[in-house]
Amino acid sequence: MADTTANGPVLAADGTPLKQSLARSLRRQKMRALMLIAPLLVFVLLSFIFPIASMLFRSVENGIVQDTLPETVAALQQWDEQSGELPDEEVYAAFIRDMIIAVDNKEHTRLGSRLNYEETGMSSMFRRSGRAIGRLDPVEDAPFKEALIDIHDGWGEVGTWQTIKTHAVPLTNGYFLNAVDMQRTVDGAQAQPESKQILITLFGRTLQMSLIITGACILLGYPIAWLLANLRMRTANLLMILVLLPFWTSLLVRTSAWKVMLQQQGVINDTLVWLGLVDDAARLVIINNQIGTIIAMTHILLPFMILPMYSVMQTIPPSYTRAAKSLGATNWTAFWRVYFPQSVPGIGAGSILVFILAIGYYITPEIVGGTKGVFISNRIAYHISSSLNWGLAAALGTILLAAVLILYWAYDRIVGIDNVKLGG
Amino acid sequence: MVNPTSESAFVQFDRVQKSYDGETLVVKDLNLSMPKGEFLTMLGPSGSGKTTCLMMLAGFETATHGDILLNGTSINNIPPHKRGIGMVFQNYALFPHMTVAENLSFPLEVRKMGKSDREAKVKRALDMVQMGDFGGRRPAQLSGGQQQRIALARALVFEPELVLMDEPLGALDKQLREHMQFEITRLAHDLGITTVYVTHDQTEALTMSDRVAVFDDGRIQQLAPPDQLYEEPENSFVAQFIGENNTLTGVVKSVSGDACVITLDSGEEIDAKPVNVSQPGERTKVSIRPERVEFNKDRLNPNAHTIKAQVKEFIYMGDIFRFRLSVAGNDDFIVKTRNAPDAVKLTPGETIEIGWLAADCRALDA
Ligand SMILES: Nc1ncnc2c1ncn2[C@@H]1O[C@H](COP(=O)(O)OP(=O)(O)OP(=O)(O)O)[C@@H](O)[C@H]1O
Ligand SMILES: [Mg+2]
Numbered sequence: 001m002a003d004t005t006a007n008g009p010v011l012a013a014d015g016t017p018l019k020q021s022l023a024r025s026l027r028r029q030k031m032r033a034l035m036l037i038a039p040l041l042v043f044v045l046l047s048f049i050f051p052i053a054s055m056l057f058r059s060v061e062n063g064i065v066q067d068t069l070p071e072t073v074a075a076l077q078q079w080d081e082q083s084g085e086l087p088d089e090e091v092y093a094a095f096i097r098d099m100i101i102a103v104d105n106k107e108h109t110r111l112g113s114r115l116n117y118e119e120t121g122m123s124s125m126f127r128r129s130g131r132a133i134g135r136l137d138p139v140e141d142a143p144f145k146e147a148l149i150d151i152h153d154g155w156g157e158v159g160t161w162q163t164i165k166t167h168a169v170p171l172t173n174g175y176f177l178n179a180v181d182m183q184r185t186v187d188g189a190q191a192q193p194e195s196k197q198i199l200i201t202l203f204g205r206t207l208q209m210s211l212i213i214t215g216a217c218i219l220l221g222y223p224i225a226w227l228l229a230n231l232r233m234r235t236a237n238l239l240m241i242l243v244l245l246p247f248w249t250s251l252l253v254r255t256s257a258w259k260v261m262l263q264q265q266g267v268i269n270d271t272l273v274w275l276g277l278v279d280d281a282a283r284l285v286i287i288n289n290q291i292g293t294i295i296a297m298t299h300i301l302l303p304f305m306i307l308p309m310y311s312v313m314q315t316i317p318p319s320y321t322r323a324a325k326s327l328g329a330t331n332w333t334a335f336w337r338v339y340f341p342q343s344v345p346g347i348g349a350g351s352i353l354v355f356i357l358a359i360g361y362y363i364t365p366e367i368v369g370g371t372k373g374v375f376i377s378n379r380i381a382y383h384i385s386s387s388l389n390w391g392l393a394a395a396l397g398t399i400l401l402a403a404v405l406i407l408y409w410a411y412d413r414i415v416g417i418d419n420v421k422l423g424g
Numbered sequence: 425m426v427n428p429t430s431e432s433a434f435v436q437f438d439r440v441q442k443s444y445d446g447e448t449l450v451v452k453d454l455n456l457s458m459p460k461g462e463f464l465t466m467l468g469p470s471g472s473g474k475t476t477c478l479m480m481l482a483g484f485e486t487a488t489h490g491d492i493l494l495n496g497t498s499i500n501n502i503p504p505h506k507r508g509i510g511m512v513f514q515n516y517a518l519f520p521h522m523t524v525a526e527n528l529s530f531p532l533e534v535r536k537m538g539k540s541d542r543e544a545k546v547k548r549a550l551d552m553v554q555m556g557d558f559g560g561r562r563p564a565q566l567s568g569g570q571q572q573r574i575a576l577a578r579a580l581v582f583e584p585e586l587v588l589m590d591e592p593l594g595a596l597d598k599q600l601r602e603h604m605q606f607e608i609t610r611l612a613h614d615l616g617i618t619t620v621y622v623t624h625d626q627t628e629a630l631t632m633s634d635r636v637a638v639f640d641d642g643r644i645q646q647l648a649p650p651d652q653l654y655e656e657p658e659n660s661f662v663a664q665f666i667g668e669n670n671t672l673t674g675v676v677k678s679v680s681g682d683a684c685v686i687t688l689d690s691g692e693e694i695d696a697k698p699v700n701v702s703q704p705g706e707r708t709k710v711s712i713r714p715e716r717v718e719f720n721k722d723r724l725n726p727n728a729h730t731i732k733a734q735v736k737e738f739i740y741m742g743d744i745f746r747f748r749l750s751v752a753g754n755d756d757f758i759v760k761t762r763n764a765p766d767a768v769k770l771t772p773g774e775t776i777e778i779g780w781l782a783a784d785c786r787a788l789d790a
Contacts, residue, residue: 317515
């Protein structure tokens with residue numbers, strides 16, 4: 001019992017304070033552990049965190065206007081965009097000087113596309129004017145105001161210059177405004193014209209359908225998971241293979257199979273007509289709409305619900321239900337009051353998994369969803385691969401990410417994340 | 425075959441058989457009848473079918489053949505929740521998502537009892553097991569012994585006439601186990617409950633029960649009160665299983681009424697009491713309890729049968745001395761003596777004479 005001396009700290013064998021030598025040995029251990037995982041850490045950083053961070057940054061990054069038209073942007077500072085009058089010759093001259101350089105570097109079309117997201121027509125205006133401006137001389141051909149308006153009427157409109165000025169900031173909230181059906185204008189944030197409002201609806205639909213799909217998965221998955229956990233080993237294994245089978249088939253194949261099943265001349269409609277349940281003239285429309293998406297996605301995501309439920313149910317000993325029955329509970333009461341509450345963590349884990357997967361799903365809605373059944377992810381894909389508006393795509397992605405994190409947080413507050421069990 | 429006591433029997437197993445896989449019988453021809461208020465213990469080695477019997481009685485397994493009667497009516501077709509049998513499970517099976525009080529009030533709720541009645545009964549049951557202050561806790565916040573008491577209270581709170589307990593004390597330490605043994609027997613007798621208790625701890629069985637059923641190989645080997653079970657085992661399994669026992673093997677030489685002569689494998693002849701041997705020439709195992717063997721010459725009964733023995737080992741156990749002897753070829757022959765001032769202390773290597781009464785030496789099946 002001589003590990004504390006009467007005065008002063010406890011000393012290690014070599015005379016250094018014990019705390020210090022413990023800290024040193026722990027630090028050495030930690031360093032060694034860190035060295036071991038370092039390659040993996042670097043790999044994860046490079047391949048996962050870095051791309052996500054750059055995607056997030058892209059949703060606000062907007063250097064292109066200032067980089068391509070530096071003098072114009074500076075000159076526009078003097079112009080009062082609210083006045084309703086065209087800018088001075090000074091601005092036009094600066095613009096011509098900027099454009100000649102941009103045309104040389106072939107950068108004016110990129111700027112045109114960028115501004116076209118905000119104001120349709122900009123892209124073709126920049127492209128067409130570019131060739132003519134390239135032929136001008138920045139000194140001899142002055143003044144430029146008339147000349148430019150001659151090249152394209154658009155340069156004589158106040159709106160054009162307003163657009164350039166409002167979007168000249170290097171970091172913009174414009175993409176996020178667009179993502180929620182608003183736009184950045186001279187008068188601050190404004191609602192998009194009605195014809196362009198689509199994203200809020202899509203967000204709402206994505207949430208609503210993901211909830212429906214999660215609910216459907218709970219209803220279908222629970223009995224299956226229960227069977228898996230309660231059948232005899234051999235039968236349960238066979239059933240488990242059936243549950244896992246979809247994992248071994250390509251997602252595209254499964255979705256395409258649903259297309260065959262659900263179409264108006266498809267298997268399901270044929271069967272219903274043959275049974276006389278549905279009139280031949282009134283075949284059900286269950287594809288290329290929300291119903292199609294819900295059916296196909298429920299099927300595809302079902303294993304993600306069943307597996308966590310199963311692993312939780314497996315840990316519930318049968319003696320609980322037996323105890324309940326011996327205490328006088330009917331089968332139903334024993335299930336509802338004793339078994340079900342203990343299986344809730346499995347439902348929670350499955351629901352989170354399915355919901356988060358559903359909210360970001362893309363391929364299945366694309367194939368079976370038509371126009372009514374697509375998700376926000378399909379819009380993101382469209383902006384990434386077709387309209388090339390990556391800023392908007394990034395903003396949509398960021399909002400989606402934030403939504404998932406908020407839901408996760410809310411779930412943690414309400415149910416408690418400790419209550420979620422993914423494995424025994 | 426109708427059991428003569430079946431009229432008054434409260435619980436009765438009538439030629440019950442059970443097989444899980446259709447190939448082997450786990451319970452073979454079980455006949456048992458219990459009067460009301462009896463405390464009966466099923467004792468037996470692991471896998472002998474004790475839990476299976478309990479489960480059939482509780483209704484979680486069905487008998488493959490035969491009848492189980494409760495109060496004279498067959499319960500084979502009554503679902504578990506209508507049998508009104510309280511049960512304490514081996515792992516307690518307290519519902520983890522309910523508090524202790526909710527666990528106790530569960531059987532009352534499903535019986536649609538009013539709230540005030542429920543609360544009164546729960547409180548009474550908690551007080552009965554001295555856990556009155558723990559109503560608001562979750563089972564996980566209780567110690568093993570406390571959980572055990574709650575499980576007991578829950579099985580009793582709805583006042584069943586029959587309570588089944590499957591190794592309820594298996595997980596407790598020795599001291600707590602002994603305390604709970606006392607507690608359980610006291611409650612059972614005070615409340616006049618008929619109890620079927622399963623254990624594989626023989627001391628527990630002997631100290632708690634009115635009668636003990638010794639199970640082996642799916643059969644009841646002997647059903648008797650504890651003292652009779654210990655002193656008059658009916659076969660060599662029971663003799664071996666209950667208490668400490670010395671066995672000598674041999675062949676029956678002659679039988680005459682209440683006495684017989686056995687020729688041991690080593691050649692000696694001893695007198696014994698025939699229990700389940702009848703013919704000369706039968707092989708037999710002779711059983712003698714250690715404390716019935718006398719090796720103090722001064723106390724040896726003149727009628728005692730004596731035999732030579734060599735001392736192999738002395739084992740000091742505080743209150744008693746144990747000696748391991750070699751007797752008629754058996755090197756594990758144990759004798760005991762109380763640690764009294766006049767106790768004889770044998771030294772290993774010495775050859776002595778030991779003796780016993782023929783009546784304490786039971787010739788059983790081989
Ligand atoms: N559900 C079951 N399916 C198949 N065989 C079973 C089942 N339950 C028990 N058995 C078998 O029946 C035999 C008796 O089991 P039981 O549980 O009744 O033994 P026990 O006497 O309670 O043993 P223990 O003291 O170890 O609890 C064992 O051989 C066991 O393997
Ligand atoms: Mg058992």
